[in-house]
Amino acid sequence: MPVSAPRRPTELPGSTGARPPVRDSGPAGRRPGRAARIGRARPAFLRLGPGEREVLWLYLLTRVGIWATAGAVGWLFPQNGETRRPASLLSPWQQWDWWHYLHIAQDGYFPAQAGPWTAGWDNREAFLPGFPLALRAVHTVVPDWAAAGALISFVAGGVAVLALARIARHQLADLETGRRAVAFLLLSPCAVFLAAGYTEALFLALALPAWLAAQRQNWPAAAVLACLACSVRITGLFLAAALALHFVLTVRGLRAWRSAPWLLLPALAPVLYSWFLQTRTGDWMAWKHAQERGWYRDFHAPWEAWANTWEAAFGHTQATGYAFMWQAELLAMVVGVVLLVVLLRARRRPEALYIALTxxxxxxxxxxxxxPRSTLLWWPLWIGLAAWSLRRPRIQAAYFYVVGPLSTVVAITFLTGRWAG
Structure with missing residues (x-):
């Protein structure tokens, strides 16, 4: 997965490396038409080149595939084996963490004065408010909650893949790298979570444009987007740290340092959330303590965590379905460590910091x-794989033919209500 050396831009119409654009071909001195002026006035993010239209086409095709899989699951794996009617198309998507987001969107964090002091409490304060707030907002126009969650992920996923392609193109000056990075992401083992009513797609739709803005030295935009990302997942703080390091390493001149205060903005979202929880529970770290109670996220040394996961994966102490997923946890951790080493060797220190903190x-x-689900958020992994596959074409074939089927297995696992990712 090493990051390749910069390549010459592919000269495709609409790409940044193409030949200079042809001006309006009207008579000499004649002003361009109104439509042409409006087209040039559109924000850069809304202008799509041919390569980016292909990226969106790939995204739509994979959405059709994953939703067809969900429909098949409703027919083939009903909860009642004797039923004559399949479950609704949205039913398979309502699994696990979705219920926490839904309950927060419907009832808030502490309904009817319930909380950590209540027996049987669901520890919902472990989940940040960004996605539930978006879900509640979309629900005002989409009556079905599950449909609202799916719509958020669908739109956010489209924004995310466009941003990923542009980051790859900015980094390696190659349209093909961007397309491949998107393909590797969309066929990755846990790609089903990009379509589910979960936080991954929304986080990427904020984090990747934030990183792209930082690459272009637009620090206010990067800070605002990172702040919003911090309201969705705590991983946003790791993104903010990477942005700060990128700022220090790339900014030149005293005038540019005037943008430094913007880098404090991402911390605002978690600080406000911690303050909100403190006013309700008296505990500034209530979200962390909820994770400890519900998901065993109390601190252990890295070697202890590895040993405990290994025991769960191979010690025959867990049901086979859970053991298989803990095996996937171990493999994903190894991939993350390898990625970190590659980034450090390539001297991509901001991305390495983001991965290291994660x-x-x-x-x-x-x-x-x-x-495994967190690998979706490791954009250097998908760009690195894409760059590697350009030098070694068999990498792409191996990935598609081996990882692709595993992606379907994980999707079916999740959609049938089993633990996945």
């Missing part, structure tokens, strides 16, 4: 939880 947070609990 691995530390995930690798110091009692055992690993949701590491």
């Amino acid at each position: 691995l530390w947070a995930l690798g110091t609990s009692y055992w690993y939880t949701s590491v």
Whole structure:
């Protein structure tokens, strides 16, 4: 997964490396038409080149595939084996964490004065408010809650893949790298969570444009987007740290340092959330303590976490379905460590910091939880794989033919209500 050396831009119409654009071909001195002026006035993010239209086409095709899989699951794996009617198309998506987001969106964090002091409490304060707030807002126009969650992820996923392609193109000056990075992401083992009513797609839709803005030295935009990302997942703080390091390493001149205060903005979202929880529970770290109670995320040394996960995966102490997923946790952690080493060797220090902080947070609990799902947020992994596959074409074929089927297995696992990712 090493990051390749910069390549010459592919000269495709609409790409940044193409030949200079042809001006309006009207008579000499004639002003361009109104439509042409409006087209040029559109924000850069809304202007799509041919390569980016292909990226969106790939995204739509994979959405059709994953929703067809969900429909098949409703027919083939009903809860009642004797039923004559399949479940609704949205029913398979309502699994696990979805119920926490739904209950927060419907009732808030502490309905009817319930909370951690209540027997049977669901520890919902462990989930940040960004996605539930978006869900509640979309529900005002989409009456079905599950449909509202699916719509958020659908739109956010489209924004995320466009941003990923543009980051790859900005980094390696190659349209093909962007397309491949998107393909590797969309066919990754846990890609089903990009379509579910979960936080991954929304986080990427904020975090990747934030990183792209930082690459273009637009620090106010990067800070605002990172702040919003911090309201969705705590991983946003790791993104903010990477942005700060990127700022220090790239900014030149005293005038540019005037943008430095913007880098404090991402901390606002978690600070406000902690303050809100403190006013209700008296505990500034209530979200962390909820994770400890519900998901064993209390601190353990990295080697202890590895040993406990290994025991769960191979010690025959867990049901086979859970054991298989803990095996996936171990594999994902190894991939993360390898990625970190590659980034350090390539001297991509901001991305390495982001991955290192993520691995530390995930690798110091009692055992690993949701590491495979977190790989969706490791954009350097997908860009690195894409660059590697350009030098070694067999990498792409191996990935598609081996990882692709595993993606379907994980999707079916999740959609049938089993623990996945």
